[in-house]
Amino acid sequence: MKPAPFTHHLPGTVDEAASLLAAHAGEDARILAGGQSLVPTMAFRLARPAHLIDVNRVSDLGTVAVGEDAIGIGALARHGDFHRPVEDGPLGALLSAVVRHIGHYPIRMRGTFCGSLAHADPASEWCLVAATLDARLTARSAGGEREIAAGSFFEWAMVTALAEDELLLRADLPRLAADARWGFCEFARRAGDFALAMALAVYRVEEGAIVEPRVGVGGVEACPRRIPEGEAVLAGRAPGPALFREAGAAVADAVDAVSDVHASALYRGELAGVMVERALADAAR
């Protein structure tokens, strides 16, 4: 189908974009970033926004900036910008491995990191990365900027803490220690589909024991999140297949999985445990 009519705004600066949002908030004004989620929903007429505020030509919206402590990901950083590692450490490698699971090559040429976060699909890989690594998100409105922790950004499936007149300006991902290990695993029925469940695991090993474990699960509950029950199993113990299975089982028990046409809650919960086990094994490679 064809999208319904709308007014197309092409602001040149962040200030202009924010004033346009303020002027049209309440009239179903939307940011148009990569368009890889919004345009399909408009083609189905599930969305009929009256105003599209197209940020693709905003000159002061950045892409990727590698800082000392964090990687700043501006609203115009596209998925494809992560195909090659954006930094030499483990975070660059993690992002370039995870990005290959997002849709398809042409989707990744257009879709943006911040757009994925704002869209907040429960099975978005970037949302899982942001939640697991405790990204700091900067929202911008005509009134100014505010920072939102990833842990309180995702409120429900497709619902975020962004107000109607706010745009997501930037996401900051803390860089990982040089000896951090990471692993990712997801299960989707067909290549390029949204996954039924996915897991990201990050930890370090000190004197043979796991320290600072992070275990995040996506596609299973309404929002991706860290699972403390899984992390607690790992902390202070020696990495190995039996421990990874135990952590996976703890996650399967802890999650409140959703049920839909693709998978029952029981299946998804168990799949989450298996994804965690495999992500941990991947991290130990």
Place this chain on the structure above:
Amino acid sequence: MTAPRDVSFTVNGEARSVRVEPRKTLADAIREDCGLTGTHLGCEHGVCGACTILLDGAPVRSCLMFAAQAEGAELRTVEGLADGETLHPLQQAFIDCHALQCGFCTPGFLMLAAGVLEREPDIDEEGLREALASNLCRCTGYLNILDAVKAAAAAMKAGPG
């Protein structure tokens, strides 16, 4: 404005100016306003890849962009692949490897492969398989498409002649 607006870009090196409603997709503008019907439309929501074109060198789904977003862009479509009567190595390889049957998906696969090979000439087989999984083909079973793209990649590296 929901009113039509003038947009200028180049398609296959030729300057074009079209007057389009904001809601008109780039795919529809290429087909209807530029008369270049080699770009096909299957799903119109980003899943099939039939509408793949090159936007400033990157393969993109032209059904997921609005024409009004292409101001100043360099677009390439399947009509621009051949050099006069000489087929592009990808087109020749698709014929040689029997990589098409009905041909509906072919323009999308050609532009996808052209974009990927130009950006990543050293892409390995796994990378190619992953990239080619972007588009759908109901006929070939994909393996002949993979063979064709591998053959074309070798030919493109060897250079013309």
